Amino acid sequence: MLQRPRRNRKSEVIRQMVQETHVSAANLIFPLFIVEGTNQKTEVSSMPGIFRYSIDNLLREVESCMNLGLKAFDLFPNIDEDLKDKYATESYREESLYLRAITEVKKHFPEACVVTDVAMDPYSSDGHDGIVENGEILNDETLEVLAKMSIAHARAGADIIAPSDMMDGRVGYIREALDNEGFTNVSIMSYTAKYASAFYGPFRDALGSAPKFGDKKSYQMNPANQREALIEARLDEAEGADFLMVKPGLPYLDVIKLLKDNTELPIAAYNVSGEYAMIKAAIQNGWLNEQRAITEVLTSFKRAGATSILTYHAKEVLLNKWL
Numbered sequence: 001m002l003q004r005p006r007r008n009r010k011s012e013v014i015r016q017m018v019q020e021t022h023v024s025a026a027n028l029i030f031p032l033f034i035v036e037g038t039n040q041k042t043e044v045s046s047m048p049g050i051f052r053y054s055i056d057n058l059l060r061e062v063e064s065c066m067n068l069g070l071k072a073f074d075l076f077p078n079i080d081e082d083l084k085d086k087y088a089t090e091s092y093r094e095e096s097l098y099l100r101a102i103t104e105v106k107k108h109f110p111e112a113c114v115v116t117d118v119a120m121d122p123y124s125s126d127g128h129d130g131i132v133e134n135g136e137i138l139n140d141e142t143l144e145v146l147a148k149m150s151i152a153h154a155r156a157g158a159d160i161i162a163p164s165d166m167m168d169g170r171v172g173y174i175r176e177a178l179d180n181e182g183f184t185n186v187s188i189m190s191y192t193a194k195y196a197s198a199f200y201g202p203f204r205d206a207l208g209s210a211p212k213f214g215d216k217k218s219y220q221m222n223p224a225n226q227r228e229a230l231i232e233a234r235l236d237e238a239e240g241a242d243f244l245m246v247k248p249g250l251p252y253l254d255v256i257k258l259l260k261d262n263t264e265l266p267i268a269a270y271n272v273s274g275e276y277a278m279i280k281a282a283i284q285n286g287w288l289n290e291q292r293a294i295t296e297v298l299t300s301f302k303r304a305g306a307t308s309i310l311t312y313h314a315k316e317v318l319l320n321k322w323l
C-alpha cells in the first residue's frame with residue numbers, strides 16, 4: 001500500500017497539523033431572547049440553559065459573553081399578546097421593548113455586534129411574517145412594514161439587519177429604505193433559504209409567536225428543494241445582501257455547500273432551536289457526550305461552507321473552553 005491515510009491520524013500533533021476546519025468565537029452569533037420587566041430570567045422549558053432576559057439582565061448576559069470573546073448577538077423579543085396587531089405596529093414603535101434593548105446593548109457595549117431580526121411574527125396578532133388578508137399572506141404590502149422596522153432598528157444602533165420573513169423582494173426594498181435614511185453602513189444578513197421546518201418549535205414557545213392559523217409553507221421553502229435555494233441566493237445577492245443565511249442548519253448542510261459554491265458572499269448557518277433541543281435532550285438522557293456532540297455539530301457548519309454560525313450553544317462552548 002502506497003497510501004495509508006491512517007499515517008496522518010497517528011498522533012494528536014499530526015491530527016491537528018492536518019485539521020482542515022476550525023471553529024472559533026469569532027464565527028459565532030448568540031441568539032438572545034428578551035422580555036419586558038426587570039430582573040427577569042426565565043428558562044425556556046424546551047431549551048435547557050436558554051433564558052428570556054429583561055433588559056437589565058440582558059446587559060449582564062451580554063457582558064459575560066463579551067468577556068468570553070463572544071461579541072455578536074441576535075436579539076428576539078417576546079411581546080405581550082395585547083401589544084400585537086395585524087400590522088405589527090409594535091415592531092417600530094419608539095420606546096418598544098426591542099428598540100430599547102438594541103439601544104441599551106449598543107450604549108453599554110459599543111464594540112458588540114448587534115444583529116436584529118426583521119419579521120412581523122413576534123408582533124403580529126396573526127402570528128405570521130406578513131400582513132394577512134382573507135387567510136393570505138400579502139407580499140408587497142408587507143415590505144413597507146419591514147422597511148419601517150429596519151429603519152427603526154438602524155436608528156437604535158443595529159449593526160446588521162436580518163430579515164427572516166421570506167417575502168419576495170424584501171432585501172432590495174430594505175436596502176433602498178436604509179440607504180435613503182443614510183444607513184448605508186448597516187449590513188443585511190438575509191435569511192436566504194429559510195425552510196418551512198419542524199425544527200422551529202422551541203423558538204416559537206420561547207417567543208409565543210406560533211402562527212394563529214395555518215402554516216408558513218406559502219413563504220418559507222419546501223424542505224425537499226435544493227435548487228430553489230439558488231434562485232433565492234441570486235435574488236438576494238442582486239438586491240444587496242451582505243450575508244446569505246441557510247436555516248435550519250443540520251438538516252440543510254447540502255444547501256450551505258451549494259450556496260458556498262455558487263456565490264462569493266459569506267454564508268451563515270442558523271443552528272435552530274429544535275436542533276439545540278434535540279441535542280440537549282439526548283445529552284440529558286446520557287445518550288450523547290455533550291462536548292463532542294456539540295463541537296462536531298458546529299464544525300459541520302464550517303466544513304460545509306458557513307463562516308458565521310447562529311447557535312444557542314455559543315456561550316457554553318466558550319465557557320467550557322470546548323473550541
Ligand SMILES: NCC(=O)CCC(=O)O
Pocket residue numbers: 117119164199200201202203204271272273274
Ligand atoms: N427568525 C429566527 C427564527 O425563526 C429562529 C428559529 C429557531 O431557532 O428555531
Ligand SMILES: [Mg+2]
Pocket residue numbers: 166167168169192232235236
Ligand atoms: Mg427571498
